[in-house]
Every structure is written in C-alpha cells, then in structure tokens.
Amino acid sequence: MxxxxxxxxxxxxxxxxxxxxxxxxxxxxxxxxxxxxxxxxxxxxxxxxWNFAAARVKLAQAGVGPAFGFDHRYALPADWIRTVDAYQDESGYGVIKYKIEGGFILTDSDDVYLRYIKRVxxxxxxxxxxxxxxxxxxxxxxxxxxxxxxxxxxxxxxxxxxxxxxxxxxxxLEDTADQMPESSWTAARRGSSDCWGR
Incomplete structure (x- = not known):
C-alpha cells in the first residue's frame, strides 16, 4: 500500500x-x-x-447573508479545494451566479448544489x-x-x-465529457431549421 x-x-x-x-x-x-x-x-x-477527487454536496445556508450584492451565503465544505460548478437544483441544470469569498459561496439562489474538487x-x-x-x-x-x-x-x-x-x-478518458447547455442561438437555429424542413 x-x-x-x-x-x-x-x-x-x-x-x-x-x-x-x-x-x-x-x-x-x-x-x-x-x-x-x-x-x-x-x-x-x-x-x-480530477475524477477521483470530485465530490457533490448540497450546501446549507450559513446564517445571515452578505451585507450587499447577494441574498445568501453558504459555507464551503471543510475539504474544499476548488469549485467545479454550482447549481440551483439537484438535476445539475440551472448553473447559478456566485462569488467565492472568505470560505463562503455568495449567491441569490435559495439552494446550492455544489460540484467541487476535494482534498484527498x-x-x-x-x-x-x-x-x-x-x-x-x-x-x-x-x-x-x-x-x-x-x-x-x-x-x-x-x-x-x-x-x-x-x-x-x-x-x-475515464468518463464522458460534460454536455454544455444549448445556447438560445442554437435553439433558435434548430427551431427555424425545422420550419424550413432541413
């Protein structure tokens, strides 16, 4: 070992x-x-x-929110190394706007589902x-x-x-690539293409 x-x-x-x-x-x-x-x-x-160091967790709100700029703050996990993504629901969609300051994630979201790299x-x-x-x-x-x-x-x-x-x-090589969300431009193109029968 x-x-x-x-x-x-x-x-x-x-x-x-x-x-x-x-x-x-x-x-x-x-x-x-x-x-x-x-x-x-x-x-x-x-x-x-790194896949071996990736983790997912739902964060709990940490008391009073920041003085300005955002509604809520959430404490980062004790083994946090860096954030990969933060979502508003457990489906993994709805990436939220956030800032990391002083060991907290600041955001307007009422829920935070964090994907992060942990200390191994x-x-x-x-x-x-x-x-x-x-x-x-x-x-x-x-x-x-x-x-x-x-x-x-x-x-x-x-x-x-x-x-x-x-x-x-x-x-x-050990997993499939994360799928990027479809942009509004792509969705509009796809919609208009269907209208033209392409």
Missing amino acids: ADVVGLCNSALSKIGAARITALSESSKNANLCNELYETCRDDLLRAHT EDVNLMPADFREALATLLARELAVPIAQSNTLEEKLEGRFRTRLRRARTTDG
Whole structure:
C-alpha cells in the first residue's frame, strides 16, 4: 500500500537524496518533505478536475447573508479545494451566479448544489499516474534546497509537465465529457431549421 512517506521517498530518489523513514524524523530531508508535501498535493489537485477527487454536496445556508450584492451565503465544505460548478437544483441544470469569498459561496439562489474538487489525503485513493506526477512535482521543489541544483530543477519541471499531461489524459478518458447547455442561438437555429424542413 502507498503512503505519504513512500511518495516522498520517490521524490527524494529523483534528486539522488537520502530516503526518510518518517516525516517526523529529525533530518533536513524529512523536514522539507513535511513542509512541502501538502502544498504540492493541494496545488496539483487544483490543477485539474480530477475524477477521483470530485465530490457533490448540497450546501446549507450559513446564517445571515452578505451585507450587499447577494441574498445568501453558504459555507464551503471543510475539504474544499476548488469549485467545479454550482447549481440551483439537484438535476445539475440551472448553473447559478456566485462569488467565492472568505470560505463562503455568495449567491441569490435559495439552494446550492455544489460540484467541487476535494482534498484527498489518503495516497491510496490517488491513481498511480497522479501519484507519480505529485512525486515529480515534489522532487522539483526539493531540487534546489536539497540537491542545490537549478539544472535538476529545470529538468524535473519538464518531466513534471509530461507526467501531468499523461495523468490528465488518462483521467479524461475515464468518463464522458460534460454536455454544455444549448445556447438560445442554437435553439433558435434548430427551431427555424425545422420550419424550413432541413
């Protein structure tokens, strides 16, 4: 089974650094991994609408609404990383107008059904290609403070971009694309085309 220490050791091996046994051990490598891991993980989760990190929830109104601009405010989930969509009903249609401010969604909608990317802490829930991209991102961040190498950092940047593209492509193949709502222009064209018998 994968774990955070194993992922950090994968990153350390990419820069030729000594392995660690725990994030809490008193070594420079462990301290830096402990400092950078969560930031890198959350940054990578924000970079794409990952299927494994997607979640849906109906939000509850959070007391008094904002002072102006919107009627209601709703607290974001504790594991929220970024919003994908917000709807006014559970059918997934009726995208609402909203703003995200200070841990809340502000909107005029009486209900909010949120689709979002959540923080995934269990490494075993991450697909293998995401874990590899994450290890490469972490290695890039560790290249200068541990290996003292800007050249290695640049090399790892290229490798990270390749790993990220692969992970995104694989993730995108695991479901059907979201269907865009039909525009009023398209609906009007379709209606007029039917009238002309086309």
